[in-house]
């Protein structure tokens with residue numbers, strides 16, 4: 202079995218968000234780039250499945266420009282066997298899914314994160330499944346193999362389920378898929394330098410959405426303080442002033 | 447031409463979320479001079495379906511076929527596409543919840559539509575179609591333009607007022623003609639969360655962090671939540687430590703919620719935590735450290751010990 206893990210290159214989660222060009226573009230100056238947290242967990246789970254046996258190869262893939270290679274190298278250092286970078290700016294989710302659909306056909310299991318922590322699209326995994334005509338399961342919090350089937354835990358609105366699904370499959374993963382993301386060890390970092398990172402030319406595809414501009418939330422009014430000894434006053438304020446009780 | 451809104455049911459009933467979603471879609475339909483059709487897949491009695499008319503749906507397509515109960519993403523998205531084609535929908539609206547997020551991307555590809563997920567407002571323009579959504583996990587908003595024939599949206603709940611129109615809807619049985627080959631999901635087990643207010647539905651949420659000190663100290667917060675009919679939440683370290691169950695974890699890597707009122711007890715207010723709760727209408731922080739970043743995000747605050755404050759709040763609510 203071969204696993205493809207989709208990797209989004211995103212700003213570190215503590216990044217202070219700023220925009221440039223009259224608020225039309227994200228200001229990437231000085232930003233630390235990381236593997237999208239969900240994708241990092243997906244890769245960790247792929248590694249665990251490989252260690253349990255039955256997985257031949259784990260490939261990581263990203264649609265992006267040269268700057269994203271550092272993030273792909275990190276994924277190789279965590280333990281992926283090879284990497285593919287499709288050489289194009291990630292214009293929108295449909296554009297990215299269209300690019301990935303050209304390289305994803307060889308894999309039995311494709312793992313995508315539930316969203317990327319930058320533009321919160323919740324889209325690439327499902328779009329890719331549709332383009333490949335594969336089934337997909339979303340909100341996946343656990344995945345195991347059972348012969349030619351995948352046994353999956355998924356969250357539904359108001360509970361959770363255990364499913365069996367046949368592949369090939371796109372699993373869109375979230376919290377719980379792996380406990381802690383794996384951090385690359387020194388040996389992994391050394392080995393990653395020799396692993397293949399193949400750059401593939403982009404195909405023709407059209408984006409369907411674009412950003413007009415960005416806004417920061419309006420500044421909050423100062424926090425109104427209540428004395429610790431007089432905490433009941435808070436309930437009165439919430440009831441009479443904020444009117445939320 | 448029409449707008450299609452996908453409405454989920456829970457054991458045959460709609461929720462407030464469903465009515466908010468239909469109200470939102472109806473407002474877009476009105477703006478664009480289109481009809482609103484609601485799609486309901488599952489066993490929902492006609493008088494329950496009729497309620498959707500009161501929020502602006504003029505027609506309801508009902509699909510009653512138990513095969514869809516497995517929530518097979520491929521089969522369900524085919525059914526939604528068939529309904530969209532049946533009513534000539536230019537726009538399809540889903541809730542921004544587990545099922546909506548699962549289906550919307552697939553449906554958008556099939557309908558040659560631009561997808562905008564997590565929208566929080568009505569479109570600022572319908573030609574071209576421009577709508578606002580959250581980005582960077584609540585740290586900013588983007589105005590997104592759709593450059594495609596059709597539009598698919600997922601709507602972030604608790605961001606639009608429910609509007610009762612007094613209208614009524616015609617219910618029509620619909621067969622989306624999805625073949626057996628499209629179903630490959632087998633459900634072995636379903637566990638429903640019972641006996642507590644679901645976090646995503648809760649209008650008030652009571653949340654605790656590492657300041658609660660251990661898993662044994664939550665009786666007071668549970669009592670407060672009970673009195674307020676609130677959902678319970680926690681910060682990530684709390685669920686990692688096993689003090690509370692994982693489905694209560696909120697934040698960047700947990701649930702993203704937008705209640706009317708969010709209480710943060712002993713939570714420092716890390717940026718990853720705030721990402722999941724910053725859309726709450728009112729945030730209340732109780733923390734013994736006056737410098738804790740949670741106070742920058744909060745509307746009301748108490749600098750103090752949670753264990754001294756909680757009993758007073760319980761008393762206050764009882765007297766209210």
Ligand SMILES: Cc1cc2nc3c(=O)[nH]c(=O)nc-3n(C[C@H](O)[C@H](O)[C@H](O)COP(=O)(O)OP(=O)(O)OC[C@H]3O[C@@H](n4cnc5c(N)ncnc54)[C@H](O)[C@@H]3O)c2cc1C
Nearest residue numbers: 655656657681682697698699712713714718719734751752
């Ligand atoms: C990629 C990534 C994703 C993450 N995702 C999430 C996420 O989704 N959700 C999340 O919550 N975190 C997330 N985190 C972790 C986050 O950075 C913080 O570590 C975490 O939110 C801190 O939890 P806390 O506020 O409960 O604990 P702490 O930061 O330890 O804060 C405890 C607070 O309690 C106060 N306190 C202690 N005792 C008392 C008392 N008796 N009375 C009153 N106050 C008291 C202290 O003053 C302190 O402010 C993520 C981190 C990373 C790197």
